[in-house]
Amino acid sequence: xxxxxxxxxxxxxxxxKETNKNQFIxxxxxxxxxxxxxxxxxxxxxxxxxxxxxxxxxxxxxxxLMRAFVFKKDLMYEHFNESYIESDIYPxxxxxxxxxxxxxxxxxxxxxxxxxxTIHGKSKNIDIKTKIEKKxxxxxxxxxxxxxxxxxxxxxxxxxxxxxxxxxxIKFRFQYQPYEE
Amino acid sequence: MNKKNxxxxxxAALLLVVNTYYYILPYFTKxxxxxELVASDVSINTSDLIKSYQNNENKANIxxxxxxxxxxxxxxxxxxxxxxxxxxLYSKDNSSGVICDVNKSQIKKIKLLKExxxxxxxxxxxxxxxxxxxxxxxxxxxxxx
Numbered sequence: 153x154x155x156x157x158x159x160x161x162x163x164x165x166x167x168x169k170e171t172n173k174n175q176f177i178x179x180x181x182x183x184x185x186x187x188x189x190x191x192x193x194x195x196x197x198x199x200x201x202x203x204x205x206x207x208x209x210x211x212x213x214x215x216x217l218m219r220a221f222v223f224k225k226d227l228m229y230e231h232f233n234e235s236y237i238e239s240d241i242y243p244x245x246x247x248x249x250x251x252x253x254x255x256x257x258x259x260x261x262x263x264x265x266x267x268x269x270t271i272h273g274k275s276k277n278i279d280i281k282t283k284i285e286k287k288x289x290x291x292x293x294x295x296x297x298x299x300x301x302x303x304x305x306x307x308x309x310x311x312x313x314x315x316x317x318x319x320x321x322i323k324f325r326f327q328y329q330p331y332e333e
Numbered sequence: 334m335n336k337k338n339x340x341x342x343x344x345a346a347l348l349l350v351v352n353t354y355y356y357i358l359p360y361f362t363k364x365x366x367x368x369e370l371v372a373s374d375v376s377i378n379t380s381d382l383i384k385s386y387q388n389n390e391n392k393a394n395i396x397x398x399x400x401x402x403x404x405x406x407x408x409x410x411x412x413x414x415x416x417x418x419x420x421x422l423y424s425k426d427n428s429s430g431v432i433c434d435v436n437k438s439q440i441k442k443i444k445l446l447k448e449x450x451x452x453x454x455x456x457x458x459x460x461x462x463x464x465x466x467x468x469x470x471x472x473x474x475x476x477x478x
Contacts, residue, residue, distance in 0.1 A: 180412065180432065200432050243394060
């Protein structure tokens with residue numbers, strides 16, 4: 153939860169109009185995950201992920217609601233929120249990071265974003281290879297990353313271990329717009 | 334088939350039907366039901382809903398999350414980012430808004446929407462980031478009639 157505070161601070165900075173020129177916002181970022189297991193594959197998509205990109209400080213912040221992940225079946229949604237992620241206790245997942253060697257003049261580049269991913273109340277420092285496209289005055293960031301379920305203290309009952317992969321593939325795509333009040 | 338066997342057969346058939354209904358069917362049901370004919374749990378305007386989350390997010394999470402919320406507000410924009418149909422409702426006294434991810438059955442209505450038009454949207458509330466998020470939304474354009 154303490155990781156949410158910097159995001160709010162970042163949002164507060166956005167109220168300063170001087171900094172607005174360097175701030176971009178994606179209110180409808182897309183994050184999806186895929187679990188490949190012998191019993192069944194599980195995938196879910198969240199299309200309302202919030203992200204702020206600060207091109208001056210080369211920083212990015214992401215926040216998403218765990219309950220906004222949409223599954224193919226109701227039962228998967230129920231297990232995900234109630235048994236594994238415990239969305240009532242940990243309603244959000246966040247990421248904050250620095251884009252290493254980010255050059256805002258390039259129209260296409262692939263960079264490493266180094267930061268902290270927080271899921272289920274547990275934080276982990278990670279590096280994510282990210283494709284950055286610049287189109288007119290907007291930016292599109294996309295990429296994928298594999299997370300280990302055990303890194304985030306997500307408990308899966310032994311009887312269900314064959315249903316859920318140990319490594320979950322996460323894909324993301326954020327289409328930013330200049331920030332406006 | 335004697336009477337005893339017949340009774341057992343009926344009992345087994347009954348158990349099969351009940352178990353299928355409660356345990357098997359949920360595996361195949363989709364979470365995108367049309368909310369048009371489902372009664373809402375809460376009816377509120379955009380501004381009050383946003384303020385409720387801004388004043389006390391934990392309390393608002395308990396009040397609204399996973400509830401069917403009917404919200405009245407003004408259209409800021411309609412977007413089709415990521416192949417989703419989304420209506421953004423704004424509040425006159427707040428930079429936050431309500432993001433409504435619209436059910437596929439409502440696509441015709443979305444195309445009729447104009448900026449600043451007042452509408453009622455009914456959806457399942459998921460929580461608050463910079464905006465309140467409603468999923469699987471149904472749009473009511475003729476609420477005054």
